[in-house]
Amino acid sequence: EKKKQAKRLEKQRSKEARRAEGTSSFEEMIAWVDEHGNLTDVPPEERARKAQEVKLEDIVISTPKKTEVEEAPLRGRVEYFNASKGYGFIKDLATTEKYFFHITAAPAEIAEGRTVTFELERSARGMNATHIVFADQKN
Structure with a gap:
């Protein structure tokens, strides 16, 4: 106890x-x-x-912000052009890539074998050549 x-x-x-x-x-x-x-x-x-x-x-990210840099237009040669259908292909002289173009993006006197300058634009089917100008012409 x-x-x-x-x-x-x-x-x-x-x-x-x-x-x-x-x-x-x-x-x-x-x-x-x-x-x-x-x-x-x-x-x-x-x-x-x-x-x-x-x-x-x-917020800082690892990639820098994109600045507007005006790129020089690409140079190429018209490899194929069908005036009745209104389209053709330009072969880039630097990379030998071929790009589709429509007649509305090209000058009226465009023909196979002409050297041109152009810009690229992405479409649903790939890269297209736009703003096509003859290489010996200035804007």
């Missing part, structure tokens, strides 16, 4: 000591998961208050 009484007193003393220290409240035991999946003791409301608003201009 004396041992039981001593245990009760010891338990009571340790309980009072914990109350006096004021530790281990329920709020102190809670842990939250942050946006990266890590455990933290900071509640989401406080993290939201601390978060800074990010401006779009402050």
Whole structure:
């Protein structure tokens, strides 16, 4: 009986000591998961208050912004032209690639074998030659 009484007193003393220290409240035991999946003791409301608003201009990406650079027109030779159907092909002199063109993008006197300058434009079927001008002509 004396041992039981001593245990009760010891338990009571340790309980009072914990109350006096004021530790281990329920709020102190809670842990939250942050946006990266890590455990933290900071509640989401406080993290939201601390978060800074990010401006779009402050975001830096690895590729530089595209600047408007005027490219020199490509040079090529008319490989094929069908006047009755209104289309042809220009072979780029630098890369030997062939590009389709429509008569509406070419001068009226266009013919096979003529050297021209042109620009490229993407279409549903691939790259097309546009703004075709004879190489010996200036704009």
